[in-house]
Each structure stands twice: as C-alpha cells, then as structure tokens.
Amino acid sequence: MISVSDALAQLFDLAAPLEVETVPLSSASGRVLAQTVHANRDQPPFAASAMDGYAVRAQDVTPTSQLAVIGESAAGHGFSGTVQPGQAVRIFTGAPVPQGATRVVIQEEVTRSDDTITLSDTLDSGMHIRSAGADFALGDAFTAPRRLSPSDIALLAAMNIATVPVIRKPRVAILSTGDELVMPGETPGPDQIIASNSFGLQAMLRNLGAEPRLLPIARDTKASLEMAFSLADDADLVLTIGGASVGDHDLVGEVAGDLGLDRKFYKIAMRPGKPLMAGRMKNGAMMIGLPGNPVSAMVCGQVFVAPVIDAMLGLGCMPAQRQSAPLAAPIAANGPREHYMRAHIKDGQITIFDRQDSSLLTVLSSANALAIRPPNDPAHPAGTMLEYLPI
Numbered sequence: 001m002i003s004v005s006d007a008l009a010q011l012f013d014l015a016a017p018l019e020v021e022t023v024p025l026s027s028a029s030g031r032v033l034a035q036t037v038h039a040n041r042d043q044p045p046f047a048a049s050a051m052d053g054y055a056v057r058a059q060d061v062t063p064t065s066q067l068a069v070i071g072e073s074a075a076g077h078g079f080s081g082t083v084q085p086g087q088a089v090r091i092f093t094g095a096p097v098p099q100g101a102t103r104v105v106i107q108e109e110v111t112r113s114d115d116t117i118t119l120s121d122t123l124d125s126g127m128h129i130r131s132a133g134a135d136f137a138l139g140d141a142f143t144a145p146r147r148l149s150p151s152d153i154a155l156l157a158a159m160n161i162a163t164v165p166v167i168r169k170p171r172v173a174i175l176s177t178g179d180e181l182v183m184p185g186e187t188p189g190p191d192q193i194i195a196s197n198s199f200g201l202q203a204m205l206r207n208l209g210a211e212p213r214l215l216p217i218a219r220d221t222k223a224s225l226e227m228a229f230s231l232a233d234d235a236d237l238v239l240t241i242g243g244a245s246v247g248d249h250d251l252v253g254e255v256a257g258d259l260g261l262d263r264k265f266y267k268i269a270m271r272p273g274k275p276l277m278a279g280r281m282k283n284g285a286m287m288i289g290l291p292g293n294p295v296s297a298m299v300c301g302q303v304f305v306a307p308v309i310d311a312m313l314g315l316g317c318m319p320a321q322r323q324s325a326p327l328a329a330p331i332a333a334n335g336p337r338e339h340y341m342r343a344h345i346k347d348g349q350i351t352i353f354d355r356q357d358s359s360l361l362t363v364l365s366s367a368n369a370l371a372i373r374p375p376n377d378p379a380h381p382a383g384t385m386l387e388y389l390p391i
C-alpha cells in the first residue's frame with residue numbers, strides 16, 4: 001500500500017493540462033481561463049459623475065452660492081461645452097464630467113429655479129467624480145490560469161473581451177459496476193440497490209468544470225465490463241466505481257489489465273478508499289478505479305479526482321486545500337491508514353461523527369468537513385487543532 005500523498009503524486013504524473021478552446025463570454029462562467037487577456041479600453045473611459053446633481057468648478061462651491069445652468073450631461077450623451085466660473089451643468093450618474101468642471105454637487109444640496117441653482121448652506125465634501133481609468137486601464141492584464149467567477153465575467157465584459165481562451169472541459173466517463181445496481185427510478189429486484197455513487201460523482205465533476213458522462217452499468221462479467229470500457233473511448237478520464245477489491249466478482253482491475261491498462265498503483269493506506277487503483281489505458285486515457293462503498297467513492301472523489309481535474313484544467317498540481325479547527329470533543333487514536341472522517345464544523349469547532357462506516361450516505365450528507373487523521377495519530381483531547389477538508 002502506498003501513502004495518500006504518493007498516490008496523488010502518481011496521479012499528477014498522469015494528468016496533463018488539456019488543449020485551449022475559445023468560447024463566448026456568455027458560456028465562460030466556471031471555465032478556466034487558459035491565457036492572460038488584456039483590457040481593450042479604459043474604464044471609465046472618461047471622468048464620470050458618481051451622482052445625480054450639477055457639475056461645477058470646485059472653486060465655485062461655497063454654501064448658498066448661485067450658479068447658472070448652461071446645459072446637461074446624461075449617460076451616453078455628454079455636454080460638449082466648457083464650464084466657466086459661475087456656471088453649472090446638470091449631470092447624471094455615469095455621465096461624462098464636462099470640461100472645466102472638477103466637482104459634482106448632489107441634487108439634494110441644490111435648489112433650482114429656472115436656470116439658476118442655489119447651493120444649500122451645508123455641503124458634503126465629496127467630489128463625486130470617478131476619474132478615467134479608475135477601474136482599469138487599456139492593456140491591464142487579467143491573468144491566467146483562473147477559474148472564472150460571475151464577477152470575473154462582468155469584468156471581462158467591461159474590458160470589451162467578447163470571447164475567451166479556456167481549457168477544454170475534461171471528458172470523464174463514469175462506469176458503475178455490479179449486478180446489484182439499478183438506476184434511480186427503476187424497480188430494484190429483492191437483492192438489488194440503487195446506483196448512487198455515479199450520480200454523486202457526476203455532480204461533483206460538473207461543479208469542478210468537467211464534462212461527466214454516465215456509461216451503462218456494467219454487470220459483474222468480463223464481457224459486460226469490456227463492453228462498458230469500449231464506450232469510454234473519447235474520455236480523458238475513465239472513472240470506474242466498485243469491483244476494485246479482492247472478492248470473486250471484483251473484476252475491474254483484471255479487465256482493465258486485459259485491455260492494456262498500464263497500472264501505476266493499487267491500494268493505498270487510506271480509510272475509506274483502500275482499494276483505489278489508477279493508470280493509463282491503451283488509448284491514452286487516464287483511469288481511476290474507485291472503491292464501490294458510497295462514502296469511499298465520494299471521499300476519493302474529493303481527495304484524488306478533484307485535484308486531477310484541476311490539473312487537467314491547467315490549475316496546477318495541488319492537493320485539496322486543508323484548513324484546521326479545534327476539536328469539540330476528545331477523539332481516540334487512529335489506525336495505520338490516513339483516515340478521512342466525516343465531521344461537522346460549527347461555531348469554529350470540529351465534531352467528528354460517531355458513525356464512520358463507509359456505506360453511510362446520510363452521515364456524509366450531514367457532514368461539511370472531512371477530518372484528516374494521519375496514520376497512527378494518537379488520541380487527542382478537546383481543543384486540539386485538527387486538519388480537515390471542507391466539503
């Protein structure tokens with residue numbers, strides 16, 4: 001058995017960034033920007049009013065002074081003249097500040113009578129002008145790699161960048177195996193259960209920015225597994241679920257080997273997740289064989305699959321980011337495998353759930369963290385800092 005960090009290092013050796021494609025901005029949210037892009041303009045492109053009011057010369061602003069209104073500057077329609085001493089231009093938020101004006105007085109501090117305004121006796125001190133380029137300037141870099149958030153999309157739009165270079169979404173074929181499995185919505189036989197891992201992993205992969213595809217469930221025969229693998233030809237990553245352990249019907253390793261899998265490792269010192277395997281298929285696709293126990297599959301998804309997808313997306317080779325929190329209650333010593341324990345963070349403290357069996361999806365669903373116990377970690381009192389992965 002190898003350690004979790006050795007397994008991750010070997011997975012990173014297998015995972016290379018995919019090619020770049022160009023997509024319209026409207027489809028770019030959540031995608032990973034592949035190349036640095038540059039602003040096509042200044043924003044704002046001119047000094048702009050931050051308020052509705054009157055553009056004036058700052059020197060003319062004294063309580064109760066009177067100014068002559070000579071025109072209007074609205075958003076999209078500036079005023080072409082120059083503000084001279086004693087003059088003002090009616091202005092609205094986002095409109096260009098006219099030549100000569102250096103301050104905007106908000107309309108709440110003004111009374112207007114025909115084309116004369118009188119400033120009130122108390123005035124705020126703000127200039128209420130956004131200088132040209134205050135947000136960004138022509139040529140400013142927006143650096144890659146980076147997963148694009150909705151805020152990033154708004155910024156890129158403002159930069160007048162209509163299409164962006166992104167990394168192609170990794171295509172992931174998800175292959176559930178087992179005679180006991182039927183799809184949600186089907187009627188299971190007396191000895192059957194519903195396939196759940198494939199759906200959990202599909203959701204996780206979508207959130208990561210991959211393109212997951214569920215293959216038909218393979219039965220516990222070599223022929224059925226071979227058929228299912230043959231449907232994964234276009235995948236960058238084939239994720240098998242189940243059939244990874246030592247039972248008579250655990251055929252995934254054998255069939256993948258027959259199909260030319262160059263296996264890099266099998267079995268890791270981890271709980272849950274011991275029978276994990278990985279390698280490269282003959283057609284170049286990466287293969288990760290996940291254990292069948294539902295929690296094992298999802299935990300291995302967090303610990304191994306998510307960093308692999310990030311690596312394929314060009315985000316670098318980084319283990320899932322750990323945080324730490326003090327234990328709410330004492331915990332017993334850990335065994336020889338690195339243990340990822342379902343836990344709950346509340347009020348800054350971490351509580352480890354009593355029930356840790358790797359079949360319990362209710363416990364996983366209640367968890368918002370996986371507490372990480374190193375191999376042979378001794379017992380700890382409440383208050384000890386413990387590392388965890390937020391989930």
Ligand SMILES: Nc1nc2c(c(=O)[nH]1)N[C@H]1C(S)=C(S)[C@@H](COP(=O)(O)OP(=O)(O)OC[C@H]3O[C@@H](n4cnc5c(N)ncnc54)[C@H](O)[C@@H]3O)O[C@H]1N2
Nearest residue numbers: 176195196197198241242243244245250274291292293296
């Ligand atoms: N004698 C030993 N037995 C087991 C060992 C061992 O070292 N020696 N390891 C155990 C560990 S640890 C794990 S984890 C499991 C993993 O076994 P497999 O990967 O072969 O998984 P299966 O046997 O196919 O299934 C286990 C369990 O999970 C259910 N399952 C499978 N696929 C799905 C799915 N897509 N959705 C929902 N549930 C699924 C399956 O019905 C079984 O209940 O082996 C231990 N045994």
Ligand code: MOO
Nearest residue numbers: 272273274296358
């Ligand atoms: O390691 Mo298994 O993954 O205990 O459930």
